[in-house]
Amino acid sequence: MTNRMQVNLDINGQVETLEIEPRVTLLDALREHLGLTGTKKGCDQGQCGACTVLMDGERVLACLTLAAQAEGRKITTIEGLSAPGGAPHPVQAAFLEQDGFQCGYCTPGQIMSAVACIQEGHAGSDDEIREYMSGNLCRCGAYPHIVAAVRQAAEAMS
């Protein structure tokens, strides 16, 4: 008999009910069960930051969070950052203007992490941005433009 459990997830303000195995991570629940593929699977081991989402407003790694753990928390993914068809979030706009990516695979994680980094008050200088964004790897090496984008967004949001 398959071991399944019911999990209610609050994703971008909408409650979703899933019947899943307990071992399903929040990342796999988003991508494989809810079709929200904006959150990326990079290392799936808690080392790259591509799967960064907000949980109760704080940035966490969806690959090291069980979907069951997330029940009762408010999850925000890249899809929920701005209204459909609406203006992009200031961090998204800054990444576009500063060209803060090359291949784009790490970008949703970078943006979610940057939103939290600015909200935490950890974007006060380039050095502080580098320290507090260090959990998001970019194998293309777009770091200088990412720092510029976070700095621009921090100024725009202040």
Added chain:
Amino acid sequence: MRDFTYRRAASLQEAHDLAAHPGAMLLAGGTTLLDLAKCGVTEPETVVDIGHLGGMDGIEANEEGATIGALARMSHVADHAGIRGYFPAVSESLWQAASAQLRNMATIGGNLMQRTRCPYFRDAATYPACNKREPGSGCAAIGGVTRNHAVLGTSDSCIATYPGDLAIALVALDATVHLGAREIAAEDFFLLPGDTPHREHPMETAEIITAVTIPGSAIARRSTYLKVRDRQSYEFAAASAAIGLELEPDGKTIRDLRVALGGVATRPWRARAVEEALKGQALTPETVREASLLAVEGAVARGDNHYKIELAPRVVARAILKLGESA
């Protein structure tokens, strides 16, 4: 990751009861347990989620001391004004650990329970021999690539480095780990590998860390954590030092000192020989550098990790001298 049963504990008592079952493992932040489950190093039959228990994430810190609930998140403790003001080494050890995301997830109790990053321990498929993972199976690290392995507190059974930062500061500042009513000095909470490296803590089945306390002192107020590593952020220590310093009113004689090392030993390593050598001495670069050499008394290198024996005393000396300059 093998499948398991998920149980969310509604109370500490229920968590104890669930954790007592064979194959049950506690989950708080999940950053270690799920990581190791994906590696195949841990294979829980039941995951007991204690992350939602109420009343266990409080942080109080003032001149008298600090009480940190076991479910407090690393990031919250690092940014807490009382911790930063009265226990700076604790704050610094936390914000220099892991990444912002992991610090939002990982709890203080879970941090103390994190496992070594020894690659031979983590890769069971490639390296069947690991006495920590499988008692009696041998040690693939000895004779292997040892650049990040320990030089202090090792045995012929295990040379895995203790990976954490927080515990180094806690051991330096004489903190206490609380398991309900039972109290264990932070230093005694971490066991030497000896010939039983699979046993890392003096805990009984189903015991749960409930809090950590740290006594307030002049030493704790003037403390720091210096971490040296291969890259500047999001990396484990090549060598680190937690230091607490109290000077005489003359501002240059050392009244009291605490020294603990990270990144070089099989457990958080208190260096009392350095403390004793410097008490009553003038704080000068010469005396501090000479005494800091005592930090690696008894160190044994195994090939690639020889550099740690030279690096660790330098880190200790630099941290002490930095504190001495910060009047």
